Amino acid sequence: MKRGQLGFLTSTHLVDDMYQGAVPALLPFLMSQRGYSYTEVSGLAFAASGLSSVAQPVFGIMADRSARTWLVPTGFCVAAVGVSAVGLVHSYVLTWILFALAGIGIAAYHPPATSQARAAGGSSQTAMSIFAVGGTAGSAIAPSLVTLVVGGAGLSGTSLLVIPAIVWAILWAAHGPWMRWRGHEPVQPLTVAKKGRLAAVDDWRSFARLGLVIVGWSIPFQAINSMVALHAQRDLDQAKAVGATVLTVYVAAQAVGMLGGGWLGDRYGRMTVIRWGYLLSLPALAGIAWAPSLPVLLVCAGCFGAAMFLPFAAQVTLAQDYLPNRPGTASGLALGVAIAAGGLCSPLLGWLADASGLRTALWTLPAVFAVPLILSFTLREPSLREQPPKEQPAVAEGAAG
Numbered sequence: 001m002k003r004g005q006l007g008f009l010t011s012t013h014l015v016d017d018m019y020q021g022a023v024p025a026l027l028p029f030l031m032s033q034r035g036y037s038y039t040e041v042s043g044l045a046f047a048a049s050g051l052s053s054v055a056q057p058v059f060g061i062m063a064d065r066s067a068r069t070w071l072v073p074t075g076f077c078v079a080a081v082g083v084s085a086v087g088l089v090h091s092y093v094l095t096w097i098l099f100a101l102a103g104i105g106i107a108a109y110h111p112p113a114t115s116q117a118r119a120a121g122g123s124s125q126t127a128m129s130i131f132a133v134g135g136t137a138g139s140a141i142a143p144s145l146v147t148l149v150v151g152g153a154g155l156s157g158t159s160l161l162v163i164p165a166i167v168w169a170i171l172w173a174a175h176g177p178w179m180r181w182r183g184h185e186p187v188q189p190l191t192v193a194k195k196g197r198l199a200a201v202d203d204w205r206s207f208a209r210l211g212l213v214i215v216g217w218s219i220p221f222q223a224i225n226s227m228v229a230l231h232a233q234r235d236l237d238q239a240k241a242v243g244a245t246v247l248t249v250y251v252a253a254q255a256v257g258m259l260g261g262g263w264l265g266d267r268y269g270r271m272t273v274i275r276w277g278y279l280l281s282l283p284a285l286a287g288i289a290w291a292p293s294l295p296v297l298l299v300c301a302g303c304f305g306a307a308m309f310l311p312f313a314a315q316v317t318l319a320q321d322y323l324p325n326r327p328g329t330a331s332g333l334a335l336g337v338a339i340a341a342g343g344l345c346s347p348l349l350g351w352l353a354d355a356s357g358l359r360t361a362l363w364t365l366p367a368v369f370a371v372p373l374i375l376s377f378t379l380r381e382p383s384l385r386e387q388p389p390k391e392q393p394a395v396a397e398g399a400a401g
Contacts, residue, residue: 006120006127008175009072009113010134015168016076016109017135019083019102021142021251022161023048024226026086028233028240029150030095038230038358040092042350045226047096049346052103053218053336060111060332068112073172075109078102080165087150087158107336114331118320125270129262129313133255136309140251143229143244151241203382207322207330210379214315214334216372217278219345220285220365221308224250226346227358228288228301235359236294249298253305254312261310270314271379277310278373284308285369289362311376321382 027041036044059075062068082102086095117131149157228250229243238246257277265273284307287300319334320327353361 006117006131008171009117009120010131012072012076012109012168012172013113013117013131013134014138014141015164016079016106016113016138018138018142018145018164019076019079019161020048020052020106020135021139022083022146023099023102024229024247025143025146025244026083026150026158027226028229028243029146029155030086031230032240033155034090034092036092038350038353039347040350042226042346042353044096044099045222045346046344047099048103048106049222051100052107055104055107056110056336057329057332059108060326060328060330060336063112063115063328063332064326069116071108071112072116073169075105075107075113077165077169078105078108080162081105084159084162087155110335111328111332114316114335115328118317118327124262125265125273125313125317126259126262128317129258129265132258132262132309132313132316136251136255136258140248140255143247143251147241147244201383202323202325204323206380206382207319207333209375210315210319210322211333213274213372213375213379216369216375217308217311217315220281220369222346223349223362223365224285224288224301224304227349227353227362228297231288231291231358231362232294232297236291236297238294242294246294246297246301250301250305253302254309257306257309258312260306262313264310265314269381270311270318271381273314274311274318274379275376277307278369278376280307280310282366282369282373286366289359289365318379318382324382 023045027036027044030036030044031041059071063071079102082098082100082105086098089095089098114131117128120127145161146158149160153160225247229240229247232238232243232246233240261273261277281304284300284304288297288304291297291300316331316334319330323330349361349364352364
């Protein structure tokens with residue numbers, strides 16, 4: 001494991017996903033200060049998460065064809081521009097476009113960065129979970145940061161959120177020369193690093209089954225991400241700061257789940273972690289919808305965040321191992337198109353919340369989540385089939401002898 005390079009990549013993941021986490025954190029402020037409805041804020045959530053998810057496979061294909069390491073800093077800088085400009089416009093259409101721009105930046109970052117993290121960490125589930133925790137830490141920081149900035153300076157204060165991206169873009173530019181000065185080459189994405197040596201067969205059928213599991217995982221993940229703060233405010237009569245605290249607890253618990261899932265995956269196997277993660281998530285999800293008080297909501301949100309992310313690192317590495325010749329594409333599809341279902345369902349859940357109440361919308365999620373729970377028991381470890389070796393020219397054989 002290349003710890004120094006993995007650590008730096010993890011820090012860029014923190015910065016990138018801070019902007020991803022800023023999107024749901026901004027929604028309550030947009031509702032209160034601009035009068036947006038549940039349907040409108042769900043549409044903004046879709047602009048950021050749904051379009052980002054759809055765009056990720058495109059960037060994954062690009063990352064598989066060549067290194068394109070420049071996509072990493074470009075991605076988090078574009079995301080920063082989108083989020084930081086939201087408070088400077090007043091049109092809903094322009095706000096939607098800026099959230100979409102942020103989503104595209106987030107999409108550009110993830111496939112090449114995930115491939116580089118896998119190359120730095122090798123087959124370790126713990127290494128992938130450490131990289132993933134960087135993103136979770138960024139998402140956990142975002143609600144408090146947004147509350148501090150917007151609460152103090154108003155929506156126009158979002159312009160200050162561009163500062164972390166500027167700092168890390170400078171660090172990225174300096175990191176490569178600094179690593180070479182120390183005698184280390186910056187890590188290359190997995191496909192580029194092993195070009196010409198990958199012979200295993202891509203198992204698209206197993207990958208499609210895993211994709212269906214992730215689709216079912218993403219719907220409650222996206223819904224709770226965008227609605228749990230509003231749930232605390234509207235259904236439990238809590239202040240905006242308390243709603244942000246609930247969201248922070250939910251996101252911070254994801255980091256615990258990721259680290260625990262990586263360690264357990266290395267010790268007991270990926271399938272065990274995936275199945276237990278889904279089994280433990282279902283009652284916690286029902287508890288969020290039922291929660292009659294703030295303490296119950298905090299406990300259930302924390303339990304759900306931790307259990308939901310136990311399988312995360314295992315699912316990412318499993319997707320890459322099902323498509324060993326296309327790790328960037330696998331990351332883009334598993335973290336992109338599959339998760340897009342959550343973003344696509346956000347407007348529907350927003351419409352249901354407007355029509356019947358937020359708690360009713362939340363009660364639909366356990367029924368949806370039962371589907372990936374059942375499908376998770378159909379997953380299997382990748383087979384070790386390999387492509388038949390290519391015949392060598394006779395001249396080459398003679399030369400070898």
